[in-house]
Structure formats: structure tokens, C-alpha cells
Amino acid sequence: MTLNLKALDRALDLLPLRYKGPGGAVGVVHQGRIHATRVWGYADLTRRQAMTAATRLPICSISKQFTCALLLDQIADPATLNEQVRDFLPAYRDALPSVKDLADNQSGLRDYWALTVLQGAVPEAEVRREDALPLLARQKTGHFAPGTAYSYSNGNFRILAELIQRATDRPYEEALADRILAPAGMASAVQASDTRYPLDGVVGYEGNDEMGFLPAQNGIWWMGDAGISASLTDMLAWETFIDTTRGDASGLYSRLSAPATWGDGSPAFYANGLRQDRVGPHRVTGHGGALRGFRANRQHVASERLSVVVMFNHEANAHAAATWLLETALWVQAAPALPPQGWDGLWLDSANGLIARTTQDATGVTLRYGTTPARLTMAADGSAVAPGLTLRQGPDGLQMQRETENLTVTASPLASRDWADGGQIAGRYWSDELQAEMTIAAQDGVAFAGFQGLLGSGPMERMYPVARDIWIMPTRRAMDAAPPGDWTVQIHRDVGGGISGLTIGCWLARNIGYRKLA
Numbered sequence: 250m251t252l253n254l255k256a257l258d259r260a261l262d263l264l265p266l267r268y269k270g271p272g273g274a275v276g277v278v279h280q281g282r283i284h285a286t287r288v289w290g291y292a293d294l295t296r297r298q299a300m301t302a303a304t305r306l307p308i309c310s311i312s313k314q315f316t317c318a319l320l321l322d323q324i325a326d327p328a329t330l331n332e333q334v335r336d337f338l339p340a341y342r343d344a345l346p347s348v349k350d351l352a353d354n355q356s357g358l359r360d361y362w363a364l365t366v367l368q369g370a371v372p373e374a375e376v377r378r379e380d381a382l383p384l385l386a387r388q389k390t391g392h393f394a395p396g397t398a399y400s401y402s403n404g405n406f407r408i409l410a411e412l413i414q415r416a417t418d419r420p421y422e423e424a425l426a427d428r429i430l431a432p433a434g435m436a437s438a439v440q441a442s443d444t445r446y447p448l449d450g451v452v453g454y455e456g457n458d459e460m461g462f463l464p465a466q467n468g469i470w471w472m473g474d475a476g477i478s479a480s481l482t483d484m485l486a487w488e489t490f491i492d493t494t495r496g497d498a499s500g501l502y503s504r505l506s507a508p509a510t511w512g513d514g515s516p517a518f519y520a521n522g523l524r525q526d527r528v529g530p531h532r533v534t535g536h537g538g539a540l541r542g543f544r545a546n547r548q549h550v551a552s553e554r555l556s557v558v559v560m561f562n563h564e565a566n567a568h569a570a571a572t573w574l575l576e577t578a579l580w581v582q583a584a585p586a587l588p589p590q591g592w593d594g595l596w597l598d599s600a601n602g603l604i605a606r607t608t609q610d611a612t613g614v615t616l617r618y619g620t621t622p623a624r625l626t627m628a629a630d631g632s633a634v635a636p637g638l639t640l641r642q643g644p645d646g647l648q649m650q651r652e653t654e655n656l657t658v659t660a661s662p663l664a665s666r667d668w669a670d671g672g673q674i675a676g677r678y679w680s681d682e683l684q685a686e687m688t689i690a691a692q693d694g695v696a697f698a699g700f701q702g703l704l705g706s707g708p709m710e711r712m713y714p715v716a717r718d719i720w721i722m723p724t725r726r727a728m729d730a731a732p733p734g735d736w737t738v739q740i741h742r743d744v745g746g747g748i749s750g751l752t753i754g755c756w757l758a759r760n761i762g763y764r765k766l767a
Contacts, residue, residue: 278489346391358402374728396511531553597663647661680763710724
């Protein structure tokens, strides 16, 4: 098809005004050539250091596809490493995921960076290289049987990186540079695992244009799940490399982006560290990345030989920016909005132990359930829809079809309440799953929760009652970005009405039980 390049160029001009922040870099590759770039603002506002196309920024979880590329490049049959996964999950009681399950986010493992909240982490604390594997080793159960569903888990890719390093007998960063980054022409890209020290003097900023921007402080040491720093020039070299090898079925990106499947062979949407989405009728492969103070996204439309890269040193929505650019170039227009009716509600997903909240406005419905709110529009049949997500209301409550996760949820309606006696739930609780403690403190009806575990004693988090014996604990800042969001806390009582324990969970780490200590 003929791309709308004139409108794309106009959108590129407008993007810094639409996604406001200290600095950014955006580029488009079309038919193997760089069509356009835009670079603006400052890598460091205080030192007045300008952002350039050569400034290296953390690409965060975009790193995952490079880990999988190294796996495919170095290991002829990744399944030969399956038994070694047990070495990193010695206490795991459920079915052990395979290497393929790890690469496709179908392992069922809870996300270990979300669990740092429950292990007593302070958001700005340091997690060293040697601290991550003990977090993984404590896992005993998972969300689901491997290969049956999708759940985003950073730990999957840390295990892969460790397996690659073991199998090749080479440092991960050395093999990555030699076998993947250099052949792709990513001349300045490196594995920069320690996020305390961003390269090229770049500063990531938290905040927004209304409250202002403050330098972000990171402390996680990454390998496999994140850690690569690259410039816009590097990332456009990757997109050009993809186009150069497009006709080779055995080529690296062709293998990475092969159609995804669930364990039973039916179509899935994520494999080898790559999302497989649609923009209009077009198949898109890509991934986003988030570190505190940084956002990045890359998307590739093979049928049109079109790629978009967006990199920010602030926390604007890079995925939305990249999708907007693709939609503009591909002539994709949003359907007219239909007004929703009767969509304000509070619901309990008992199977996953999570609260769902739906609110409507003039143009659609907002669902608060996962790590970030999802925005849905109304379909002609009365359902609310977004890519990979459909909501319907029925006699049993809220029906949630999460197509991209191979999951159907039925959530029952709840009678909301905005006050409860926090003193009733105050006390100490212990999780056998995590080998960690939770303390709830209350005064005059106001409740707070704090966690103690492998990583120390974390900050107190505010708790809010939402229904009888159900509270939420919003976590807006954590070690990883984006943070876990709202944790659902369900209070359990014995036959006499006394509190026996609780279950806590968020979308990245669900159904974790605690028993009340005497």
C-alpha cells in the first residue's frame, strides 16, 4: 500500500508537544532506509546537555527480544536446557516451565520485581546482581500451568540469560555484543546492567508537565529482562537490519517473530520477547520498555517494511506515541465513539483474587484491573472493547475476555463501601509462600501495610476499604516501572468471625496467602 508519509511527517513534528517531557528521540525506517528522525530537548536539564541521536538511553524491556535472539543464535535446540530451569526454582511445586514457556511469557511465574514490594524493598534501594536469583528461588507456586496462558514475568528472561551464560561459558554481555549487537550494526549499544549509572550523562525524569519533572533514582541490576542501553542511531540500525534480512526465513528476526502459539498449538500473541499485535489490518511485532524515568517502544510492520522507534527520558506513553505514528502512516482511523450506559461498577475476580473497577464517561469505559488502567470503547453489541480485551455484563456479573492472555474471567458484583474499621485487621501476618511478613497498622479507621522480607523493611503503604473484608493497597512507586498498581487484599475469617489471615495480589503477582500471627 502507499503510506501516508506526509501525515506521518506532520505527526512527527507534533509528537514532542503531544508527549511532553524533558527530551526524546524518534525515528522511522521505511523500505530499509531511515525516512525521518526527530530529536529534541535535554538529556540532562540541570547541566543543559542536549539530547542527540547518539545519546544512549535504557531500552528497558525491549532488551528481552535480544536475549531471545542470543538464545536462538547460540543454542541449537533450547529445549535441551529445560531440565536446568529447576536449578533456579528449587522450591517450585507446580509443573516446571520449559525454556520456550519462559521466552513466551507462558511460564506462570509471578513477576519477581512486583514481589520486591512484599519482600520489604524500598523503591530507591539497590538490588545487586546476586540479589535477584534468591528472589526467584523462593517461588513455590505459579499463576497457571505452563503453556496455557500469558502472564508478564521479568524473571523468565533473567533465567534465560543465566542459562545462556552457563551454556556458552561466556559472560552474557560479551556474547550479546559479539553475536547480536555488532552484526546488527548497533555500534554503541551495550549491556549496561547497573541502572544507578545511566550512560552518556542521561537523566531519567519522573513527574509530568503539570507537577514538574524530578530526576529518577534507579537501583536494579538487570540481565536478560532489561539492561541494554542504545541510542536512536543504534535502534534504527536494528530496524534496518531487520529489513535487510526480511527474505531469509532462517534469519534471526524471522525466527524471533514467527507466529506465536500456546502449548496446544493454537494462536497466541507473544513469543521470544516480542508482542504480536495488530494496527488496523496490519500485523505488528514489537515491544515496549519502562524504567523509572525512561520509556521506549519499537514496532515493526513487515508487510509495509515500516518501523517506528520512540525513546523518552521521561514517563510519557511511548507505546501510544509509536502506535499513533503507525496509525497515521497506515491510514488507520478510530471508529466513532458510542456512549456507554450502566458501566460504573465494582467486581471481584475470585479465581485470581483481584478487584476490577469500571467507570464510564462520555466516550468509553476505563477498567482498573491490571497494572495500568485500560481504556475501552463501546461496540455495537453493547460490549466494551480494546485490543485483546472484551467486557460484557451478564447475569453472573462482569465477563472479561482477555484474548491475548488466553484467559476468561467472571467477576461478581460487589457492594462498595468507603469506610471500615482498620483496627479489626491490624496485626502481623506471615506468608509461607514468600517467607516474608506483613504488618497492618491502624489508627482512627485509617490503615497502612508494611512488608518485611528478603530485601529489608519497606515503606508503609496506605490501604483503603472497597467492600466488606476487601481492601486495596495502591503502589504507585516501586523498584520496577511501571509499578504493580493496586494490590487487592482479601481478609479471611474463621468460623467464629475472627480474622485468620488474608490473601494479597496484583496482576503481576496473584493469590499470595498470609496467615495471621498470634
